Amino acid sequence: MLDSEQLRKLSKEEGMSGVRVLVGTRKGAFILTSDGKRERWEVSGPHFGGWEIYHLKGSSVDPKRLYASQSSGWFGQQIQRSNDGGKTWEPVGNKFEYDGAPGPHLWYDGTPHPWEFKRVWHLEPSLTDPDTVYAGVEDAALFRSTDGGQTWQELPGLRGHGSGPKWQPGAGGMGLHTILLDPSHPERIFIAISAAGAFRTDDAGKTWRPINRGLHSLYIPNPTAEVGHCVHCIAMHGSRPNVLFMQKHWDVLRSDDAGESWHEVSGNLPTDFGFVIDVHAHEPDTLYVVPIKSASEHYVPEGKLRVYRSRTGGHEWEALTNGLPQRDCYVNVLRDAMAVDALDSCGVYFGTTGGQVYASADAGDSWTPIVRDLPAVLSVEVQTLP
Secondary structure, three states, rough: OHHHHHHHHHHHHHHOEEEEEEEEEEEEEEEEEOOOOOOEEEEEEEEEOEEEEEEEEOOOOOOOOEEEEOOOOOOOEEEEEEEEOOOEEEEOOOOOOOOOOOEEEEEEOOOOOOOOOOOEEEEEOOOOOOOEEEEEEEOOOEEEOOOOOOOOEOOOOOOOOOHHHHHOOOOOOEEEEEEEEOOOOOEEEEEEEEEOOOEEOOOOOOOOEOOOOOOOOOOOOOOOOOOOOEEEEEEOOOOOOOOEEEEEEEEEEEOOOOOOOOOOOOOOOOOEEEEEEEOOOOOOEEEEEEEEOOOOOOOOOOHOOOEEEOOOOOOOOEEEOOOOOOOOOOOOOOOOOEEEEOOOOOOOOEEEOOEEEEOOOOOOOOEEEEEEOOEEEEEEEEEEEE
């Protein structure tokens, strides 16, 4: 592998951008860096060795600014911040306090349960300000910091929505795991919660409403309820933010009206269960998912690791297997463990619970492992570097 200085010189000589892949795992964070060819990689880490890094994400405004969610059953939750692209880190705010409560929420068996802060599932930096960042937490709530993560304030309108006391945890907990910021509508935010569903605000978080019409979940008392659906991930393309794609507990779905209604686009997928979904950087109708065998068997079908791509916005899917193991493979790909870069030939990246991080520099046609034998991968994010 090339070291960072060699990569920097090569990129400068050949006039290429670079990429930084940010990987959160169960036992630390790793930063993988390459030039625009994405053939040779520098691996840095583990950062925060031994700690669970649920999510690691960089600012799109300042490529040197990174945020990490660091947690431990012994020591609790800590947000880490880097101002130099991950070379050094500093702990910032760790105080997340719910702003009142709309009464207890429901537990698995339907009994009341008090709201308890457990961890930060997802960090989403602002599209315009490197010091503003949002945090989705468990038990499900949305927080915002405007001072680089030093202090955090809940946006209480979400839990204050009348459905809040009816939210119940999914099998992995009741986490707010998806935060999408609309680049064309600065006050619009989409979020998703397991197992409450998807919600939208159009006034920067003051008020919220469920956007689950068209979702159908057989395992809840009312299959078409306003809330109660186990949404696993939502994705959108920045050039077309009214079009959303969802991987639910069952079904891949699409909305063409900013979540007002959804319709299924699972098409010819081998299963419609999975966790992750993402969109090609330059082709708004090109999608990627990784089907998982079932809700009880969280590994890929037939022991074959296959990414599925649709170039039609859903319904029609093709299996991408070149470079991926096609026998005796029983890994999972979690909801935050796939990302794309913005280079001319779109790069696609994903990590597995077996500790592999795969990259494709040709939009999924072929794959190669960047690194193997990491702890189980919880999240993968990418920064395209100047």
